[in-house]
Amino acid sequence: MxxxxxxxxxxxxxxxxxxxxxxVHSAVQRHAGSVGPDAKPLSDTWRQKQLEYSWVLSLCGRYTAFWTLTERALDYALARHPNVDPSLRPALLEAYRRxxxxxxxxxxxxxxxxxxxxxxxxxxxxxxxxxxxxxxxxxxxxxxxxxxxxxxxxxxxxxxxxxxxxxxxxxxxxxxxxxxxxxxxxxxxxxxxxxxxxxxxxxxxxxxxxxxxxxxxxxxxxxxx
Structure with a gap:
């Protein structure tokens, strides 16, 4: 070749x-049936905030493990989309690990x-x-x-x-x-x-x-x- x-x-x-x-969207997609119609906006918000947190910390001269930012971003996304059952949080995080x-x-x-x-x-x-x-x-x-x-x-x-x-x-x-x-x-x-x-x-x-x-x-x- x-x-x-x-x-x-x-x-x-x-x-x-x-x-x-x-x-990155396969985590929410794996549980789309349970998440419901807000699956795509939830996943988009989760990703957007995960990245935003990394940029803000870097500009502030601070550093936190990316997994912690991933957890915080999901918490924000769940709060932003209250129709999604928050009890799905552990399953979504486990899916993001894999x-x-x-x-x-x-x-x-x-x-x-x-x-x-x-x-x-x-x-x-x-x-x-x-x-x-x-x-x-x-x-x-x-x-x-x-x-x-x-x-x-x-x-x-x-x-x-x-x-x-x-x-x-x-x-x-x-x-x-x-x-x-x-x-x-x-x-x-x-x-x-x-x-x-x-x-x-x-x-x-x-x-x-x-x-x-x-x-x-x-x-x-x-x-x-």
Missing amino acids: PTPDILIGARAVVFDAYGTLLD LDAYPEVPATLDALRTQGLKTAILSNGDTAMLEMAVSSAALHDHLDAVLSVDPAGVFKTSPRAYDLALERLGVDRREIVFVSSNRWDVAGAAAYGFTPVWVNRTRQPEEYPDLAPVQVIDSLGALLR
């Missing part, structure tokens, strides 16, 4: 986890490694949270490294978070293709000097025009084309 242009000169492909390899991977993920990771590239996760998720998620999705054998921002003590898009990939993989930033479904994360990777790829599965509009992705794809499998 010929090497796609985006991968020429790369030594590693680093992925965001939540929303990129793992479907999110579904997108179906193309294992084959894509294996194909990249076959081409001699290192594969890794760099995630805002804390170490314990990531360990359970990656194990549950059976992705460990497809990855060379699973990196939490925990050691940096700050969330992406801080450069200190992206530094962790260089330290662990032993490559230059220009030798890393960074893949995320989160446009803000792609902007951070572009500012840092990675080669950023945006996985735009839901056809969101473009933003951050000064920090553009090198490539926009609709699924991870498109990395190989």
Whole structure:
């Protein structure tokens, strides 16, 4: 298989986890029958607040484990959508610990490694949270490294978070293709000097025009084309 242009000169492909390899909405979807008609808005609010809390803490110079932020965000989402039974909280949190991977993920990771590239996760998720998620999705054998921002003590898009990939993989930033479904994360990777790829599965509009992705794809499998 010929090497796609985006991968020429790369030594590693680093992925965001939540929303990129793992479907963050699969937790609520798993219990959609019990959640009821507010399932989608509940899931959207949960995700929005989870990310918002990470950005606010980073700007304040503070750090709290991402799992704690996930719990707090769900509490807000349940309060925001009072028609959802709050007794579902434990089940929803357990489902979030064991999110579904997108179906193309294992084959894509294996194909990249076959081409001699290192594969890794760099995630805002804390170490314990990531360990359970990656194990549950059976992705460990497809990855060379699973990196939490925990050691940096700050969330992406801080450069200190992206530094962790260089330290662990032993490559230059220009030798890393960074893949995320989160446009803000792609902007951070572009500012840092990675080669950023945006996985735009839901056809969101473009933003951050000064920090553009090198490539926009609709699924991870498109990395190989």
